[in-house]
Amino acid sequence: MNAQSNFIVRAARWFDPRGRSLSTWGFMINRLTALGLTFYLFLHLITLGQLAQGPDAYDNFLKLTESPLYKIGELAVVAAVFLHGLNGVRIVITSFGIAVPRQREIFISAMVLGLIAIIIFGLRMFTA
Amino acid sequence: MSKPHAIIIGAGFTGTATAHDLALRGFDVTVVERGPIANGTSGRTHGLLHSGGRYAVKDQESAIECIDENLILRKIVPFVIEPNGGLFIALNESDLAYGEEFIESCEACHIPLERLTPQQALKLEPNLNPKLLVAFTIPDGTFDPLRLAMSFAATAKKNGAKFRLYHEVKSLLMDGKGTVTGIRLIDRTSNEEFDLHGDIVVNATGAWAGEITAMAGADVPIKPTPGIMVAFERRATQRAINRLCEPADGDIVLPQRRMMVVGTTSFTAENVDYIPIVEDQLKLMVERAADLLPGLRSVKLRGIYMAPRPLIGSGTGRSIARTFKCFDHKETHNIDGFVTITGGKATTLRAMAEKTSDTVCAKLGINVVCQTKETPLISYRQFYTLN
Amino acid sequence: MAEKWNITLKIYRQKQGEKAHYQEIKMDVNPDENVIDLVERAWAFHDRTLTFAHACHHSTCGACGMRVNDREKLTCITSVRSVVSNGGTLKVEPLRNFPVVSDLVVDMGELYRRMDLVGHQPVNSDRAEAIQPEFRPAGPAEPGEDFIRLSDCIECGLCMSACPVFSSTPDYLGPAVLAGAHQAGPEKNPSLLNLVDSATGVWRCHSVFECTAVCPSNVDPGWRIMELRRKVVGDRIKTLFNPRKTAQVSK
Numbered sequence: 044m045n046a047q048s049n050f051i052v053r054a055a056r057w058f059d060p061r062g063r064s065l066s067t068w069g070f071m072i073n074r075l076t077a078l079g080l081t082f083y084l085f086l087h088l089i090t091l092g093q094l095a096q097g098p099d100a101y102d103n104f105l106k107l108t109e110s111p112l113y114k115i116g117e118l119a120v121v122a123a124v125f126l127h128g129l130n131g132v133r134i135v136i137t138s139f140g141i142a143v144p145r146q147r148e149i150f151i152s153a154m155v156l157g158l159i160a161i162i163i164f165g166l167r168m169f170t171a
Numbered sequence: 172m173s174k175p176h177a178i179i180i181g182a183g184f185t186g187t188a189t190a191h192d193l194a195l196r197g198f199d200v201t202v203v204e205r206g207p208i209a210n211g212t213s214g215r216t217h218g219l220l221h222s223g224g225r226y227a228v229k230d231q232e233s234a235i236e237c238i239d240e241n242l243i244l245r246k247i248v249p250f251v252i253e254p255n256g257g258l259f260i261a262l263n264e265s266d267l268a269y270g271e272e273f274i275e276s277c278e279a280c281h282i283p284l285e286r287l288t289p290q291q292a293l294k295l296e297p298n299l300n301p302k303l304l305v306a307f308t309i310p311d312g313t314f315d316p317l318r319l320a321m322s323f324a325a326t327a328k329k330n331g332a333k334f335r336l337y338h339e340v341k342s343l344l345m346d347g348k349g350t351v352t353g354i355r356l357i358d359r360t361s362n363e364e365f366d367l368h369g370d371i372v373v374n375a376t377g378a379w380a381g382e383i384t385a386m387a388g389a390d391v392p393i394k395p396t397p398g399i400m401v402a403f404e405r406r407a408t409q410r411a412i413n414r415l416c417e418p419a420d421g422d423i424v425l426p427q428r429r430m431m432v433v434g435t436t437s438f439t440a441e442n443v444d445y446i447p448i449v450e451d452q453l454k455l456m457v458e459r460a461a462d463l464l465p466g467l468r469s470v471k472l473r474g475i476y477m478a479p480r481p482l483i484g485s486g487t488g489r490s491i492a493r494t495f496k497c498f499d500h501k502e503t504h505n506i507d508g509f510v511t512i513t514g515g516k517a518t519t520l521r522a523m524a525e526k527t528s529d530t531v532c533a534k535l536g537i538n539v540v541c542q543t544k545e546t547p548l549i550s551y552r553q554f555y556t557l558n
Numbered sequence: 559m560a561e562k563w564n565i566t567l568k569i570y571r572q573k574q575g576e577k578a579h580y581q582e583i584k585m586d587v588n589p590d591e592n593v594i595d596l597v598e599r600a601w602a603f604h605d606r607t608l609t610f611a612h613a614c615h616h617s618t619c620g621a622c623g624m625r626v627n628d629r630e631k632l633t634c635i636t637s638v639r640s641v642v643s644n645g646g647t648l649k650v651e652p653l654r655n656f657p658v659v660s661d662l663v664v665d666m667g668e669l670y671r672r673m674d675l676v677g678h679q680p681v682n683s684d685r686a687e688a689i690q691p692e693f694r695p696a697g698p699a700e701p702g703e704d705f706i707r708l709s710d711c712i713e714c715g716l717c718m719s720a721c722p723v724f725s726s727t728p729d730y731l732g733p734a735v736l737a738g739a740h741q742a743g744p745e746k747n748p749s750l751l752n753l754v755d756s757a758t759g760v761w762r763c764h765s766v767f768e769c770t771a772v773c774p775s776n777v778d779p780g781w782r783i784m785e786l787r788r789k790v791v792g793d794r795i796k797t798l799f800n801p802r803k804t805a806q807v808s809k
Contacts, residue, residue: 053726056654062628063720066767070722134765140788143781146767207611207621207663214613214621250680253707315708317619318680337609337660359609360660361574402616409684409705427618428708429688429776445602448591450560474592474635476615552674555667 069130069150076127083120122161129153174199175535178369180340183213185512186375187323188524194330196539203356205339209320212377215478217434218427220312221518225418227276234280240519248548251318257311257411261304266415284309298407298464311411313427321551328557343386351509371531374511378443378479389504393513395479397446398435401456402474403467407431412463421459430473433460446477483514495523497530560588563644567596570651571661593633594622610662620714624662625651630716632774653719669715678738682709711777717769730762733769733779740782755790
């Protein structure tokens with residue numbers, strides 16, 4: 044309840060949507076996608092490491108990429124990139140003091156655009 | 172010689188201003204208040220820095236008090252005041268007739284005023300009722316209620332006063348010989364009880380004064396007289412707008428930040444601690460505000476509130492004079508070490524404190540002159556930064 | 559006749575040294591009255607040990623800020639109707655990010671101290687105060703005619719409670735304080751510019767804009783922080799070509 048409680052408790056409040064307005068969703072989506080993308084980056088580096096271990100390891104890895112779970116994971120990464128990126132554009136332009144009174148509308152547009160892009164990408168991924 | 176210890180009960184306008192005055196005069200001061208600063212009548216005041224114009228005709232004593240204190244407050248605590256002056260406007264023949272008396276009375280009370288034609292008035296304040304017949308400018312203003320009290324409190328604190336907020340007085344300590352020697356209080360944040368001794372106890376609880384005096388077996392002739400205030404969502408004028416008539420319900424509309432506040436009414440109440448909002452009075456206030464500023468009729472309401480005023484005397488409602496009185500209970504009930512200050516209005520808080528402090532000093536045989544007229548107050552924020 | 563609802567008021571209670579708990583009080587309410595009226599009635603008629611902060615009851619003092627159903631509200635201008643429905647529960651808790659003194663009372667000292675630090679002006683020229691384009695001050699704008707009015711910011715602390723960055727980083731100056739710095743005008747005060755141009759100043763804001771969403775008084779702290787960034791960057795560019803003598807950090 045007070046500012047003296049530990050950091051983990053306080054940081055956990057970043058993701059508590061109770062009583063919060065749409066504005067906080069922008070913040071939460073950016074933090075979550077950032078964490079997700081960072082995690083993805085580590086995964087990516089690890090798999091690249093696999094490639095360095097020769098053709099058998101690489102073949103094993105390729106088998107993995109055919110599973111639907113992997114494809115969903117990839118879609119999640121793409122989704123995170125779209126959402127984080129478009130939301131990030133809102134943050135960048137408002138940080139320069141541009142269109143600040145309209146930031147809520149910009150956020151909604153960014154999320155709608157992002158959703159459309161995710162759907163198109165998803166369709167192409169799963170039907171190609 | 173050690174400093175005399177004054178215990179002040181109540182941290183509204185009277186309590187905080189008296190704490191400031193006594194602290195300046197070299198007293199050790201402890202203010203006890205059962206809630207936060209100005210949470211009673213003082214917080215819910217209209218906020219009019221009176222020019223005295225409203226009282227000039229029927230209550231010249233009050234009017235002169237007001238204009239004098241108005242000028243002093245503008246000097247010592249300008250940072251809580253919107254000093255933009257005010258207008259008295261006449262809307263009908265009866266108002267016009269009152270206007271003649273008004274001019275004479277204001278002049279008698281040295282309240283500076285200037286006559287304006289309707290065109291001139293509308294040029295100053297375009298949102299006024301265009302049917303106004305005449306207007307007068309007077310040096311009204313608006314103040315922030317909490318920050319006014321807090322500024323006195325901060326300055327008192329700087330001069331050594333201690334504030335115990337959220338501490339409620341449970342009983343007065345008496346020495347068995349008819350003298351109050353202190354108070355027994357409870358810290359409402361922890362439920363701890365303890366005694367506090369002092370050389371004098373000042374009852375500055377306003378409308379609740381009777382509850383405290385009862386603890387000593389005494390009483391005071393105050394009548395808690397609540398009134399309603401209504402705040403609108405738009406700052407429609409820069410100046411205070413008064414109806415040019417005898418003091419009546421809803422005859423003042425004040426700008427404050429981005430609002431207009433109209434008030435007030437006057438009725439008796441039994442329960443001082445909570446006064447419910449009366450629907451009819453709310454409707455009346457909106458009507459009266461719209462008389463002065465027709466545009467307000469379509470403006471959303473922002474706040475509606477009530478608080479009991481402490482009026483002295485035995486009459487009811489508006490006929491009671493709005494002067495203040497300091498009761499030395501040695502004289503009223505042969506109880507020493509105990510005084511009550513009540514009545515008054517916000518604008519005269521410093522004068523009330525001066526009179527109270529003079530009484531306290533006289534009782535304790537202390538001869539120190541009041542300096543509050545010339546002493547500028549420090550920022551209200553220092554109430555928190557000083558320890 | 560006024561409408562009558564019946565709701566359950568659920569109040570956060572905690573005295574010093576005790577554990578926090580919630581107290582439930584069933585109340586008959588008029589849906590058009592304000593939340594502060596309910597809290598005051600709870601004290602007057604149900605439990606005299608309840609402590610809560612309030613003063614003006616019309617959004618000029620900033621004392622009655624609380625969290626109502628998890629959302630920061632100025633309870634004197636928050637109608638019951640806007641936060642609960644008939645038969646529902648109205649939860650009332652103290653503001654976040656300030657130490658709880660007792661029940662619904664928090665210690666706002668740090669906010670006041672910081673507002674003094676940045677030099678926010680409690681009264682200001684009406685024209686300078688209302689710089690957002692939607693607000694047109696009443697009265698003629700004659701050249702040279704300047705009206706003084708109380709500043710929009712009432713130091714209620716709602717924005718400080720709602721800001722997730724201030725929540726996890728108490729050193730961050732915070733939206734109210736940065737908005738106050740913006741109002742004070744750092745162009746005239748190089749030490750103020752240094753104070754806000756820092757990791758605990760404007761650069762700590764993460765564009766959540768929850769502060770703007772909860773502000774009851776038209777301050778728009780989010781907008782002011784971004785404007786302050788422009789001033790800061792503009793100043794940096796200027797001093798690049800024309801360095802100031804020394805940066806003094808005054809306190």
